[in-house]
Amino acid sequence: MRKIRLNKEERTAVLAELKNMYPNAESELNFRNPFELLISTILAAQCTDKRVNQVTKPLFEKYPTPERILTLTEVELGQWIKSCGFYNMKSKNILATCHLLMEKHGGEVPEEREALMALPGVGRKTANVVISNVFGQDAIAVDTHVFRVSNRLGLAHSDNVDDTEQDLMKSIPKSMWSDAHHWIILHGRRICKARRPLCEECPLTTYCLHYKKMST
DNA sequence: AACTCGGGGCA
DNA sequence: TGCCCAGAGTT
Numbered sequence: 001m002r003k004i005r006l007n008k009e010e011r012t013a014v015l016a017e018l019k020n021m022y023p024n025a026e027s028e029l030n031f032r033n034p035f036e037l038l039i040s041t042i043l044a045a046q047c048t049d050k051r052v053n054q055v056t057k058p059l060f061e062k063y064p065t066p067e068r069i070l071t072l073t074e075v076e077l078g079q080w081i082k083s084c085g086f087y088n089m090k091s092k093n094i095l096a097t098c099h100l101l102m103e104k105h106g107g108e109v110p111e112e113r114e115a116l117m118a119l120p121g122v123g124r125k126t127a128n129v130v131i132s133n134v135f136g137q138d139a140i141a142v143d144t145h146v147f148r149v150s151n152r153l154g155l156a157h158s159d160n161v162d163d164t165e166q167d168l169m170k171s172i173p174k175s176m177w178s179d180a181h182h183w184i185i186l187h188g189r190r191i192c193k194a195r196r197p198l199c200e201e202c203p204l205t206t207y208c209l210h211y212k213k214m215s216t
Numbered sequence: 217a218a219c220t221c222g223g224g225g226c227a
Numbered sequence: 228t229g230c231c232c233a234g235a236g237t238t
Binding site: 040041042043044045046047048049051052085086089090093120121122123124125126129141143144145146185188189194195 | 230231232233234235236
Binding site: 045046047048050051082083084085086087088089090195196 | 220221222223224225227
């Protein structure tokens with residue numbers, strides 16, 4: 001049976017410190033509505049969010065809705081999103097998703113996990129991002145940052161994404177799920193990086209299993 | 217479980 | 228040059 005390494009008080013302290021470190025996490029989310037978040041998150045597969053933001057900003061200026069996106073051909077949309085990588089596949093998926101939104105969901109982004117995952121290019125992680133960030137439902141999106149950071153810090157204790165999500169839902173108060181997700185992602189981007197984490201800048205090393213391993 | 221899609225940033 | 232990035236779909 002898995003056991004989360006940090007006790008409740010330690011977890012509370014870690015979350016408080018993360019909140020202190022990333023007070024503007026909410027405003028750093030570069031989207032204005034569920035549709036923009038959905039498309040941005042599809043684009044984010046194996047691509048940094050910085051580049052996604054660079055691409056989506058001008059794209060949504062001209063094509064802010066599914067019906068507007070659908071005026072583009074697959075090749076045209078592919079050129080818009082080229083720098084995000086996998087652009088042939090993503091262009092096809094986004095157009096198919098927009099088509100489904102228009103046909104089955106009245107041009108809106110559905111709130112149900114099943115309906116979201118039925119959209120081309122939307123898997124479990126993307127669906128969780130939309131559910132937790134836009135609709136405030138019960139989900140924590142475990143992407144590569146969340147997986148790595150939460151297990152290093154001891155908010156989770158697992159070697160796979162599914163169990164990590166379960167751990168996080170147990171170890172973080174529900175009211176903080178959405179915020180904690182953003183804090184952890186920002187921490188993973190800026191400090192707790194995969195390859196060369198900036199542990200000397202991190203105030204959480206006393207809790208961190210990775211730091212303990214590195215320093216012994 | 218392994219493989220494919222992929223351009224761009226960074227060391 | 229080589230490694231890596233808010234993954235998903237297919238076999």
